[in-house]
Amino acid sequence: MSIMSSSPLESSLTSSWDSSNPYPDIHTVMFGYSGRLLPYESQPQFWSKYQVWDWVQQIMDMHQIDTSSIPLQNFDMDGHQLCSLSYQDFLLAAGSVGPILFNSLSELKWSGQNQTDIGHCDLKQEADTYLFSSPSYPSTEMCEPCLHPVLPVASHTPSSPEIKRCSRPYQAKKENQRGIHLWEFIRDILIDPERNPGLIKWEDRREGVFRFLKSEAVAQLWGKKKNNSSMTYEKLSRAMRYYYKREILERVDGRRLVYKFGRNARGWREVEK
DNA sequence: GTGCTCTTTCCTGCTT
């Protein structure tokens, strides 16, 4: 993952994030998101991983940043894990968007718990430390067992020792990569609304017609599942098209990003569940 | 090692 890469993302951020005004949108971020949350939802440490995704997407939407601009799989974690990330973790995980996410989360934590362990001054100081005084990042250590970079876990008490953990997104027991097929992965997102923060949507539930809303985000999730960081919607869609021949999917002519489950797809009908 | 299945990657041409 490239850190602080200069990408099209940067230009899209300039309206809300620049070096002269590092926290211009804190209230927008804070009240724009937390304002529409239920009480328990404003406490990010209790979020499910799908609420974490939802939050990331909401913040991106708020700043009019394309969700596919950041590797969503870097946020494959629940709220508790999210809350343990440091400012630097966010920079590593989301590049230029990291500070926005970090600030939003900190404000949510602050407003949700009404605790002041992370104040604006601390936030700004930490942000400044990493954003403006550090041209490059500390050398990367590697996690012994899996050879993924090690990230420092957030420690808001300066004197406490820094705990290292693997940067690889949380993954339960490594499952058989062939254990789930692409169409099953898509189906599972569709039938479980909590797993589906606006990624794919039923067009006709009874007929099995669905549409990709965030095609690249779905591709990234699929890539994460297969441990393939270079997955794109173009490649995913090629795999989808192979399902036509096997009648797992049926063509939906004339409509972009729209697919339909075929006779050999199982488990998507409500009555089947 | 071999063959099979299921992708993944790359490509060209077409359509929206």
Add this chain to the structure above:
DNA sequence: CAAGCAGGAAAGAGCA
């Protein structure tokens, strides 16, 4: 013109 679709070809990866 860009994005998406269609499908051929070849290669990769897991598994029996």
